[in-house]
Every structure is written in structure tokens, then in C-alpha cells.
Amino acid sequence: MEIELKLVADQDALATFERQIMPKLKGTLERAAFDVFNDYYDTPEQFLGQRKMGCRVRTVNGQIEQTIKTQGKVEGGLHQRPEYNVDIDSSQPDLEKFEREIWSEDINVEEINRQLVVQFSTHFHRVTFDIKEGDNHIELVFDSGAVKRQNESLPISEIEIELKTGAPSALFDLADEISKVTPVRLSNVTKAARGYQLLNGNMPETRSLPDFLSLTNDDSTEDGLCKAIECALSHWQHHEYVFLQTGHQGALTEIAKSVHLLLQGVSLYLPVLQCQELLSLHKQLLVLSEQWSWQDDLQCIRKLRSKKGPFSRRIPKNQSLLSYLNGRREGLLSVQSPEQLLLSIESSQVQLGASRLLIEKPWQDQATGHQIPVLKHAKGWLSQGWQTVMQSLPAKKGMDHTKYIALEVLLKQTLMTGFLLADLFAESRGKFRAPWLDLIEGIEEIKALLFLRSVLDEVDIEDSADLNTWISDKLNSVITVMEKSRKVAMNAEVYW
Structure with missing residues (x-):
């Protein structure tokens, strides 16, 4: 071997x-x-x-x-x-x-x-x-x-x-x-x-994460963490290769997702598999995830420029705006230098540290309970995240775009926990996640519109007054749809 x-x-x-x-x-x-x-x-x-x-x-x-x-x-x-x-x-x-x-x-x-x-x-x-x-x-x-x-x-x-x-x-x-x-x-x-x-003649292509991390009821807590690490690293390394071979900027978004998924997986399991190595990796991931925060702006630009996205009927028709967005994108890539970030010591140390955990499993010598079925923790973890989200949502009042933006980090973390655990409840999870995922998509659209509004405040773009009116109307439209999804989500019965 x-x-x-x-x-x-x-x-x-x-x-x-x-x-x-x-x-x-x-x-x-x-x-x-x-x-x-x-x-x-x-x-x-x-x-x-x-x-x-x-x-x-x-x-x-x-x-x-x-x-x-x-x-x-x-x-x-x-x-x-x-x-x-x-x-x-x-x-x-x-x-x-x-x-x-x-x-x-x-x-x-x-x-x-x-x-x-x-x-x-x-x-x-x-x-x-x-x-x-x-x-x-x-x-x-x-x-x-x-x-x-x-x-x-x-x-x-x-x-x-x-x-x-x-x-x-x-x-x-x-x-x-x-x-x-x-x-x-x-x-x-x-x-x-x-x-x-x-x-x-096949160039590597971007690919989505699976709907759920594959787990069985026989998987231990240790198995759950190891599968989460393997999934995140595989997705990360694949999209590093895609970007370096093709320059496809969508691969950078997938790399950022991988880093956040790895961070959430480590955060989730750290309290029950406590060891110094896992804690050190968690600290390194916090630093690395911050280094990828510029991806938010790049994703906003990609969404605004997309010929198939939610803004395709309006944005691509304005050539001066498209030209500015192209320049903004190239400037962002030049400043952030993703090629160097992929080869940075922070990135390599995180990947090596995570890979090492898969082999050495240091928690076996420093913590108990690694062989406890992950199912015994899953219901509590899912309930805790869901309750925190529900407490952040008003039951009888509406939400505007600022409140949805404030919800983003918590909602993404909770949905990632669901990604990591929901396969344990394959028969009952049903369509519970769908309206929550709709809210995430809505938040991404809100962020793109607010990014566009900031662009119009900074530069002189043709038809800027009409664009600002369109942005306000579009924000209202997105919020209206999101409020309907939120109502469905809040009334859905949990699957665990």
C-alpha cells in the first residue's frame, strides 16, 4: 500500500x-x-x-x-x-x-x-x-x-x-x-x-456540494467529524484545481464555501471531541475564513453581471455599468490575488492540520465519547440552532432588508449544521430546508442590490436615478417573496 x-x-x-x-x-x-x-x-x-x-x-x-x-x-x-x-x-x-x-x-x-x-x-x-x-x-x-x-x-x-x-x-x-x-x-x-x-479534452468543472453529508445511524461522533472534514477538503481541493486550471471565478466561491463548511464542522464537534489540535485548527479557520470575506463582493458582481440571474433583464443593458463592474471585479482579483491565497501558509497549514486529524484522531487520547453515535448529539444540535434562529425572527412583525442581512451568518451556520446532520433523518426531513434555503437566496439578492446601490453612490453611471428607483422596487419585491417563505419556514414542523 x-x-x-x-x-x-x-x-x-x-x-x-x-x-x-x-x-x-x-x-x-x-x-x-x-x-x-x-x-x-x-x-x-x-x-x-x-x-x-x-x-x-x-x-x-x-x-x-x-x-x-x-x-x-x-x-x-x-x-x-x-x-x-x-x-x-x-x-x-x-x-x-x-x-x-x-x-x-x-x-x-x-x-x-x-x-x-x-x-x-x-x-x-x-x-x-x-x-x-x-x-x-x-x-x-x-x-x-x-x-x-x-x-x-x-x-x-x-x-x-x-x-x-x-x-x-x-x-x-x-x-x-x-x-x-x-x-x-x-x-x-x-x-x-x-x-x-x-x-x-475535459477541463475540470465546478460542482455543487451534495444536498446532505452522507451519514448512517451507525456512525459515531468521530465518524461524523471525519466525514465532514473529508467532504470539505475534497470540495476545497477540487475547486483549487479548477480555478488554477481554468480561472473560473465560480470556483473561488466554492472554495470559500468549503472553508466555511470546515469551520462549521469543527465548531459543531469541538465541544464533544475536545483536544488541543482541534482547537488550534478552529482558530486557524477563523483567520482563514476572514481572508476569504472579499468573496462576498465578487459574488455580488457575478450575480449582477449574470445573463441568467435575477437581474438579467436590467443590468446587462447598461453598458457603462457593466464596464464598471468588470473593472471592479478585475481590481478585486488583482488586490486579493487568489492564486497567492491558495498557496499561502495559512491555507496550507489548515489543510495539513485537517488532514492530519483524519489520520491521528487526537481526541481519542484527550476526550471520551468519540464512539457515541452521532445521532445522540444530532437532535440537540439541530434544536439549538433552530431555536436560536427562531428567536431572531419576529413572529408578528415584518422584516426589512437590514434585518435579513443581520440574520445571514446565523442562518447559514444553522443550515450548514443541517447539511452535516440531516442525512440521519432521511425519512422525515422532507421539505423542511427548502424555505430556509429560499431565504438565503433572497439575502444574496439583497446583498447584490445593496452593492449596486453603493456603486451608484461612488461613480457617475448613466441612468443612475432610474437604477436607484429600480433597486428600491426590486428590494421591495424580493422582501415580499422572502416574507412568504419566512412564514412557511417558521410554521414548518421540524424533522428531528
């Missing part, structure tokens, strides 16, 4: 490591450098790729090795995947040289063998450090090169930290030190996955 952390780094990472970290390492260290030539094989129908398997032929210094990797799992950037290696004499793979038990019974190895052709290649310069200290044996790898297919390529600038023997915590200790001296981010995308991206 291969166990490793994958980090995306800049081109200076190796030099920085050798200058700032290597002299401080204890134990023994052996350095090696060589060029690696990899060809990835599959059938024309991508039989292996569809089964999350990979067939690689690697040539290093004239030695040829074939490898089969079968489907494993990724927990917050820690890759655990079965890997099988056999030396061969030519660059054409021979799957029959592997032991038969690595294949499932439905796979006709002989037939697949006949169909294998090169799909893409990865060629890179590799510098390795074989590090041994006590019971821990780690291979640290710096790769620099490219994934190639015909005339297309994607750059490779990665660090892999593989555990040969010892405790997984040693991987995180080393990754922590690296992240403090050079910009890195955790990655859940393999070189092979990037090769298949080139092969199929």
Missing part, C-alpha cells in the same frame, strides 16, 4: 528545502537525482481508467519497470493506493507478469494485454531524499517536468512525501516544515488523472 502526501509547489521549492530545512533534519539522508520517463497505457476504450486503475511503464537510467495502481482513497490529500511493480525488458507492458490475485475475476488480463496502447506520457526531473530517523523511513521527492499528449502539455511541479515505514505523523511533520518556507498546496489530483484530462 502506497501512502503519500502530494503537494503542488513552485519551481524554487527544491532550492528552498535544501537551504532551509535539509541542514536541520536528523537521522540519515541520501540524495539522488535522475530523469524519469513514464508512458501510461490503456485500451482504446480506457478500460483501466474507467476503473480508477493505472498502467505505467517507467524508464530510469535504462531500467524499465511496469506498475499497476488500483483504486485507493484520498483523505484530505493523503493518498493511500495499492501499487504493484514488476521489472520488464521492453517498453511494452505485459500484464500477465503480475500476480493474478491483483485482478478482479471479471478482468480478462490476456485480452486487455493485447489492446494496450500509449495514452499519454509524463517526463520529469526527479530529486529524491531518502530520510531515515528512528522507526520512520520517508522518501521525499521533488518532480519538475510535464504531462504530455501529442502537442499538448500540463506542467509538473510537485512534492511527494511517501511513507515507507513508520508513523503517518512523520509525513505531516515534514510537510508542515516545508509549508512554512515555500508556497505549497495539498493536491488530490494525480499525474495520471491530469494525463486523462489531456487525453479526453
Whole structure:
């Protein structure tokens, strides 16, 4: 079983490591450098790729090795995947040289063998450090090169930290030190996955979170937290990759959602799984979530500019306003520099800390009750959040836009708690969340309209008087719809 952390780094990472970290390492260290030539094989129908398997032929210094990797799992950037290696004499793979038990019974190895052709290649310069200290044996790898297919390529600038023997915590200790001296981010995308991206011409796309976090009545409190962390990290890392590959600004919104989801998950479970590591992560997340607060303005601009959004009949017709919004958006991105934020020490430390929790589970030594079914806590947590929201809503008086804006943070936190727990009540949750989600959508529209009003106060826009009148009318219309949704929401019977 291969166990490793994958980090995306800049081109200076190796030099920085050798200058700032290597002299401080204890134990023994052996350095090696060589060029690696990899060809990835599959059938024309991508039989292996569809089964999350990979067939690689690697040539290093004239030695040829074939490898089969079968489907494993990724927990917050820690890759655990079965890997099988056999030396061969030519660059054409021979799957029959592997032991038969690595294949499932439905796979006709002989037939697949006949169909294998090169799909893409990865060629890179590799510098390795074989590090041994006590019971821990780690291979640290710096790769620099490219994934190639015909005339297309994607750059490779990665660090892999593989555990040969010892405790997984040693991987995180080393990754922590690296992240403090050079910009890195955790990655859940393999070189092979990037090769298949080139092969199929598929750029990564944004995707929504599921309706609910998948839970069962048998899940423990520990399981609930771990699943929440895994969900948030997976969503976060996917959209980092989307943004850096495509520049799609919607991916930034999803990253901000991931950070807030992780913060809410940690906040929810911290009182019952108390430990110093979870508390430290909570503090780091509070800082990081604040660093993403500028996303509110970017989301307002995106909503105002959208040709399919609630303002599509009015805003896109005003070219001077659209031009200003475009400039405001570019200025915001320039000032906030999301590429640097994704590689910041705060971001990498949060991801590494959260991933480490999944492996080490430090609360087991510092708190009791981690094996108590999460269902025993869920009803109380849901009731507490719902009651706090209800106390913030007037039963007989109407609400204006300022009161709805003031409600936003509390309502989002409560709905995130529902996302984390509602799957425990799949048969009864019904449509309880729908009107509350409508209120969130309404609040987003209010924020966009208020943002537009502030724009009109700052700059001279054509038809600004008419636009201000339209904003007031639109606010009243949105509030009217929201008040109806609020009435339905407040009268709904809870599902827990």
C-alpha cells in the first residue's frame, strides 16, 4: 500500500528545502537525482481508467519497470493506493507478469494485454531524499517536468512525501516544515488523472456540494467529524484545481464555501471531541475564513453581471455599468490575488492540520465519547440552532432588508449544521430546508442590490436615478417573496 502526501509547489521549492530545512533534519539522508520517463497505457476504450486503475511503464537510467495502481482513497490529500511493480525488458507492458490475485475475476488480463496502447506520457526531473530517523523511513521527492499528449502539455511541479515505514505523523511533520518556507498546496489530483484530462479534452468543472453529508445511524461522533472534514477538503481541493486550471471565478466561491463548511464542522464537534489540535485548527479557520470575506463582493458582481440571474433583464443593458463592474471585479482579483491565497501558509497549514486529524484522531487520547453515535448529539444540535434562529425572527412583525442581512451568518451556520446532520433523518426531513434555503437566496439578492446601490453612490453611471428607483422596487419585491417563505419556514414542523 502506497501512502503519500502530494503537494503542488513552485519551481524554487527544491532550492528552498535544501537551504532551509535539509541542514536541520536528523537521522540519515541520501540524495539522488535522475530523469524519469513514464508512458501510461490503456485500451482504446480506457478500460483501466474507467476503473480508477493505472498502467505505467517507467524508464530510469535504462531500467524499465511496469506498475499497476488500483483504486485507493484520498483523505484530505493523503493518498493511500495499492501499487504493484514488476521489472520488464521492453517498453511494452505485459500484464500477465503480475500476480493474478491483483485482478478482479471479471478482468480478462490476456485480452486487455493485447489492446494496450500509449495514452499519454509524463517526463520529469526527479530529486529524491531518502530520510531515515528512528522507526520512520520517508522518501521525499521533488518532480519538475510535464504531462504530455501529442502537442499538448500540463506542467509538473510537485512534492511527494511517501511513507515507507513508520508513523503517518512523520509525513505531516515534514510537510508542515516545508509549508512554512515555500508556497505549497495539498493536491488530490494525480499525474495520471491530469494525463486523462489531456487525453479526453475535459477541463475540470465546478460542482455543487451534495444536498446532505452522507451519514448512517451507525456512525459515531468521530465518524461524523471525519466525514465532514473529508467532504470539505475534497470540495476545497477540487475547486483549487479548477480555478488554477481554468480561472473560473465560480470556483473561488466554492472554495470559500468549503472553508466555511470546515469551520462549521469543527465548531459543531469541538465541544464533544475536545483536544488541543482541534482547537488550534478552529482558530486557524477563523483567520482563514476572514481572508476569504472579499468573496462576498465578487459574488455580488457575478450575480449582477449574470445573463441568467435575477437581474438579467436590467443590468446587462447598461453598458457603462457593466464596464464598471468588470473593472471592479478585475481590481478585486488583482488586490486579493487568489492564486497567492491558495498557496499561502495559512491555507496550507489548515489543510495539513485537517488532514492530519483524519489520520491521528487526537481526541481519542484527550476526550471520551468519540464512539457515541452521532445521532445522540444530532437532535440537540439541530434544536439549538433552530431555536436560536427562531428567536431572531419576529413572529408578528415584518422584516426589512437590514434585518435579513443581520440574520445571514446565523442562518447559514444553522443550515450548514443541517447539511452535516440531516442525512440521519432521511425519512422525515422532507421539505423542511427548502424555505430556509429560499431565504438565503433572497439575502444574496439583497446583498447584490445593496452593492449596486453603493456603486451608484461612488461613480457617475448613466441612468443612475432610474437604477436607484429600480433597486428600491426590486428590494421591495424580493422582501415580499422572502416574507412568504419566512412564514412557511417558521410554521414548518421540524424533522428531528
